Amino acid sequence: MPDPRPADPAAVKRGTTAIDMRIYKAVVTAVMSHRLPPGTHLGEADFCELYQVSRTTVRKALQRLAHDHIIELRPNRGAVIASPTPQEAREIFAARRALEREIVPLVIRHATPESLKQIRAALAAEDAARRSGDRAAWIRLGGEFHLLLARLAGNHVLLRFMGELVSRCSLIIALYETPGSAMCENDEHQDLATLIEQGKVNQAIHLIEHHLLAIEARLHLAGQDRKVNLAQALKGL
Template sequence: MPSTGPARPQGKRKSTSKAEPAALPGAPLKRGTTAVDLRIYRAVVNAVMSHRLPPGTHLGEADFCELYQVSRTTVRKALQRLAHDHIIELRPNRGAVIASPTPEEARDIFAARRALEREIVPLVIRNASPASLRQIRAALEAEDEARRTGDRAGWIRLGGEFHLLLAQLAGNHVLLRFMSELVSRCSLIIALYETPGSAMCENDEHQDLATLIETGKVNEATHLIEHHLLEIEGRLRLGEQDKKVNLAEALSGF
């Protein structure tokens, strides 16, 4: 149980009636979800997407109880939702750990994501409006700012959110739900297999994609998104990394 580190998240023992936004755009809220267990869910997802909680990290219920000042019942609700979304695994006699996809699973997940995003991009172009195009450009500005300031964790997270924004703008809630899961699982895969120091999601490709969307070039945009995802997968390397993390540090700021 961590005893030192950065300021801990301030939680509440009693749930409130107003839930926070979901961790991922468009992620559906489960019946009975409260602000507190949703906050825990959101913190873990954001830490995973920012590579602050690598695969295999043990998540102790007692640690969450201390960090958020909540009961084990509240923590278990959040962990159950994380397990449902394949972000963690609940293992007998070991408890909750961040999921550790195998290389074979990684290939399958990236293949599924390529198939999904090939369908999403034409829908984004078909439904394009001045408002949606402004959202895309605003997302790219935030991503570029993170890169300019050297905020690698923020840049990686914003890169994933850019892809989720496209799924949201496609206007198909089923595709969006699948993308929410796949982006989280791809972030796990990148955390496990990325080559140290590599830029996993080049902002220039996002800029090029935005231009193709704005000009309505469906075939070129669809080809680029597939190439983009293949490039990300191609920069991964096999071989697990044994990283030890402090849960309080990983979740600070969330």
């Protein structure tokens, strides 16, 4: 599975190990797949048992997740998956639209046969997940498609910001989505890829903005309240 987040050299420098990075990536992937909805409690003891590690290792992963706004560390409650407010949701989507309006022209400017091949391969994987009925994989791959574009833009700062925004948007969608709705239409991704291949900058910018506005418009403010088994949510990650 592709790494859904860009590497963080600063985190490595601070002593990040393979196991706490594995915990970090597992939680991010579970959030992007909507396996861990906002408000889910993350017990340190559960992670210790699941990964056979110390609380110190778990706390390193949780601190990084908190730094990236994926979780909140609350007094007397511990770690919970973050629950963005409606106002925060609007601000996050506005920031993402602004970022992706900059990313798309860069993808077109730096396009190569190899980068276009990567885009089509990502779309094929997304479509396969949709056709197989694997909603969790489809949602995750939809987010990773946007991260792929950020990588292909060739700007590491934009990529780092996009990593955070895509994860936070996944939280927002998990909290506010209309049950049963398809939040990221595969046809729009296909159309965007075609515009990128054709070098149509203005049309591609218009489409990505419409795409994100449409996702935001399908959200509602009645959050979904359900209990989650942490071991089941992280199974296989």
